[in-house]
Amino acid sequence: MDTREIAEDFAALCKADRHEEAGARYWSEDVVSREAMDGPMAELRGREAVKGKGEWWYANHEIHSATTEGPFVHGDQFALRFEMDVTVKESGQRIQMAEIGLYTVKDGKVVEERFFY
Amino acid sequence: MDTREIAEDFAALCKADRHEEAGARYWSEDVVSREAMDGPMAELRGREAVKGKGEWWYANHEIHSATTEGPFVHGDQFALRFEMDVTVKESGQRIQMAEIGLYTVKDGKVVEERFFY
Numbered sequence: 633m634d635t636r637e638i639a640e641d642f643a644a645l646c647k648a649d650r651h652e653e654a655g656a657r658y659w660s661e662d663v664v665s666r667e668a669m670d671g672p673m674a675e676l677r678g679r680e681a682v683k684g685k686g687e688w689w690y691a692n693h694e695i696h697s698a699t700t701e702g703p704f705v706h707g708d709q710f711a712l713r714f715e716m717d718v719t720v721k722e723s724g725q726r727i728q729m730a731e732i733g734l735y736t737v738k739d740g741k742v743v744e745e746r747f748f749y
Numbered sequence: 750m751d752t753r754e755i756a757e758d759f760a761a762l763c764k765a766d767r768h769e770e771a772g773a774r775y776w777s778e779d780v781v782s783r784e785a786m787d788g789p790m791a792e793l794r795g796r797e798a799v800k801g802k803g804e805w806w807y808a809n810h811e812i813h814s815a816t817t818e819g820p821f822v823h824g825d826q827f828a829l830r831f832e833m834d835v836t837v838k839e840s841g842q843r844i845q846m847a848e849i850g851l852y853t854v855k856d857g858k859v860v861e862e863r864f865f866y
Contacts, residue, residue, distance in 0.1 A: 668823035704849045704865035706785040711849045711865045713830060732821045732828045732849065748821035748828045 635737045639703035639710035642735070646700040646712060652686055660741035667747050694719040708737050752854045756820035756827035759852070763817040763829060769803055777858035784864050811836040825854050
């Protein structure tokens with residue numbers, strides 16, 4: 633599969649709210665996930681750590697709606713735009729957010745994901 | 750100015766349909782502009798070449814509407830999402846398109862722009 637095919641399938645899974653399955657199918661063993669913030673979530677390495685971040689996020693947010701737009705492709709990278717309406721369970725704060733995920737593909741797998749907001 | 754400040758100003762100029770001014774203010778002398786396609790527009794180097802690409806584009810498209818969303822920031826990079834409704838003058842074809850521009854900042858200037866679609 634080339635980058636566009638992977639990007640299309642990854643995006644289709646996200647659009648179907650199957651983000652974890654997208655990761656399970658395409659993250660490389662040593663995938664690196666980078667957030668645009670300081671702290672323990674800034675950079676996680678390896679499938680298990682990145683999967684754990686997703687589980688933490690889903691456990692701590694109530695999702696009212698989520699949409700995925702894309703993919704937007706360039707060479708060995710693709711971007712997705714996410715829009716979410718969530719309540720942070722601990723604070724009760726409801727937030728609407730848009731962010732962009734930038735994915736780098738190597739040998740058919742996502743080796744890096746980087747989130748922009 | 751840090752990356753977010755540059756990104757905010759660059760985005761504000763684009764939102765005001767002042768794309769050329771954004772480039773004039775922030776492109777480095779040796780900026781590289783990359784399109785996700787083969788051919789002469791795939792990679793242009795230097796302010797003059799990149800400015801020329803913009804001039805070519807504006808000369809060859811009639812713009813019905815254009816919007817910019819963002820910036821989305823991560824480290825030394827920021828992303829903008831563009832939506833355009835244009836007619837290609839040569840063919841008369843009217844197209845609606847969405848794309849993402851990814852900008853890399855170094856020493857207060859944009860050293861690379863990369864477009865995804």
